[in-house]
Amino acid sequence: MSRVPQFDPVIHAPGRLQICAILSATDEAEFAMVRDAIAVSDSVMSKHLKQLEDAGYVRLRKAALDGRQRTWLTLTAAGGTAFAAHVAELQRLATMTAPEPLGQGFSG
Amino acid sequence: MTEDQTPAEALASISAARTAVGGRVDEKSWTYDLIYSSLAAVMIGAHAFPSPIGVLGSVFGIVGLALLVRTWADRTGVLISGLKPPRARWVSVGLGLVLVAVIFSVIAGRQLELWWVPLPLAAITFVAALVASRLWRRVYRAEMGVR
Numbered sequence: 719m720s721r722v723p724q725f726d727p728v729i730h731a732p733g734r735l736q737i738c739a740i741l742s743a744t745d746e747a748e749f750a751m752v753r754d755a756i757a758v759s760d761s762v763m764s765k766h767l768k769q770l771e772d773a774g775y776v777r778l779r780k781a782a783l784d785g786r787q788r789t790w791l792t793l794t795a796a797g798g799t800a801f802a803a804h805v806a807e808l809q810r811l812a813t814m815t816a817p818e819p820l821g822q823g824f825s826g
Numbered sequence: 827m828t829e830d831q832t833p834a835e836a837l838a839s840i841s842a843a844r845t846a847v848g849g850r851v852d853e854k855s856w857t858y859d860l861i862y863s864s865l866a867a868v869m870i871g872a873h874a875f876p877s878p879i880g881v882l883g884s885v886f887g888i889v890g891l892a893l894l895v896r897t898w899a900d901r902t903g904v905l906i907s908g909l910k911p912p913r914a915r916w917v918s919v920g921l922g923l924v925l926v927a928v929i930f931s932v933i934a935g936r937q938l939e940l941w942w943v944p945l946p947l948a949a950i951t952f953v954a955a956l957v958a959s960r961l962w963r964r965v966y967r968a969e970m971g972v973r
Contacts, residue, residue, distance in 0.1 A: 739844050
């Protein structure tokens with residue numbers, strides 16, 4: 719998985735960033751579990767998933783359980799690479815924008 | 827949540843999301859670990875018995891493990907293979923090496939015509955799988971930032 723820092727506008731939106739974070743730690747996660755974890759409505763969640771799916775970052779799988787249709791989400795290889803690169807970029811930016819400790823750079 | 831969060835806020839939101847996943851891996855429940863270890867032990871122990879029982883034991887174990895994983899995924903909303911997270915992966919690799927050694931020992935026992943060899947190996951498999959399963963939960967939760 720590439721760790722070269724690269725900003726990704728598709729992943730950057732907070733909801734999509736959290737969806738990718740959850741999926742990167744699992745092999746598959748269920749729609750309702752992810753929706754509840756990031757505290758959004760069904761429609762907002764579906765919008766985020768549509769964008770991630772269109773970018774080729776997330777794959778959806780439908781499965782029936784007890785007569786109910788459930789949707790399972792997987793981060794694709796391309797999604798995993800893009801997410802890792804985006805996190806690396808966030809870490810790089812966070813280091814750059816972190817406040818300097820008191821006294822550092824002061825010569826008096 | 828706004829679109830213009832700082833990099834530090836974005837990183838914090840990633841940690842929060844991962845903690846939510848880690849919380850799904852229950853550390854207190856032993857049910858999964860006990861069923862998992864028992865199925866692994868059956869797969870090995872069955873080879874102490876005459877021909878069809880060994881094969882049937884392996885098939886029973888594989889089907890049982892697949893059903894166990896799927897049932898737990900449906901219950902928790904997440905499916906996590908042992909090889910997914912970097913640090914927890916090493917626990918799975920360690921267990922895999924133990925199981926390879928056990929399988930080679932079963933084969934050696936068969937060649938030496940020591941029919942009883944799979945029985946103590948089944949006990950070893952049970953303990954190794956149970957310890958690894960419990961340890962994996964701990965490492966995974968720690969890796970996800972769950973306290």
